[in-house]
Amino acid sequence: MCKIIAIANQKGGVGKTTTAINLGIGLVNKGNRVLLVDLDPQGNATQGLGFDADALEITISTILRKMIGKDYAIMKKYGILSHEEGIDLMPANIELSVIETELISTFFGREKMLKTYLDMIRDEYDYIIIDCMPSLNLITINALVAADEVIIPLHAQYYSVKGLEQLLQTISSVKANGLNGSLVISGILYTCVNDRTTSFRDIQQILKLGYGGDVKIYESYIPRSVKAEEAPSYGRSIYAYDASGRVSSAYNMFTEEFLLTEKGW
Template structure:
């Protein structure tokens, strides 16, 4: 039997008039992190929330998954972190009402080395979001900011965790899921202690869940036994439509709104909104 990992506190209530900043992160790749970011953002926008997705992954899959094409001289989150552009100036419309994106470019591959010698290197994103909120540009007022992190613990991810109110963890239903989750929780605890006392875990969402597979059921049971109600009731199933949607530059909710994957993300958005309302009422 695996040893339980420590849980984080419930968290602080949202700051009045400020967007709720959620870092979508997992140190392991291939867990549905980017898929969760773009489809959750779309689902939130569909219920009249205004959403900004910040793409901090050099692969830029969140950007292309929203149909935003890479351009050679496009300003991106790299330029924001380097202080060469303000966040509001790189944000682009996604084509989905109430959903915007700050795109990524391959320049982010070298960002960690360049950030190492810059002042407030772990707070570059936090400072940029603060400046964005102060500018109050038309159509740039957000209720949620989702930060899509790279699948590693580097300065890009640390910037996201330093800026975030909470972390949302996509967790693939596989054998080593709890080991990776334990490492991530330790990272959250370290960031909370040294960089961002507000940071907590908003929730863990089980992805690539296959009800025909006994392993998926066992992993779900193990994770819930360790983290309890930190794990969302909604699970994201293995679904071919979810896999197909990025090649069309669309979230699955636009590609096939009726499929089981789309419906799962709609339920997840509702569950997150309920949790946020409970925090406000606390």
């Protein structure tokens, strides 16, 4: 059975895309069929897997426009790209920013367009990972409505914790308003961690005290490393770019922890 995971945090630059790519390929490396859906007009997941986002004719925007127009006659692999490391990708580019306006003016089911699409193709995959944009807009709501679980990457800094409240509230509203009653928060993943500083340990403490009872905080965390920054410009995962590095083993450990605690909190 396929599980759909949204990687979300409205704060920018917290490691959503890096996590989406490396959890995705981590799951592929453990024998799963994985689709990564780029749901960000910045197209970072698309570029980070080595594709020229602006040159693509079929993207998630094409798909969403079809769903809005109730045109469901699409082939399962329509527009899906394959990456050499074994992950499939539904790409995105700047055109996605126009789709939000089109969604807003759609009268019925505007929060469910992505879900309608993913429900049509989910039996082809073990996991579908959605890389969300840094905003809590209608497109991100579409991801939360389509998803079974949410992973929240978080920088271990004081100000990151403040934005978390708003995200948790949005997730609660999606559940409470009957849009996706079974949505589960898989957990919070610390990224870009400098584990030599005391502030990381302080933030861990703040989060455990504030949210520890409600939201799982993964034991694994991703250290800061320049290799993680470089990998996307080569269109590769951290496993292919720096196999023996710390970030590679951290994402591998996180993938294993994710699989172990898959049932959510």
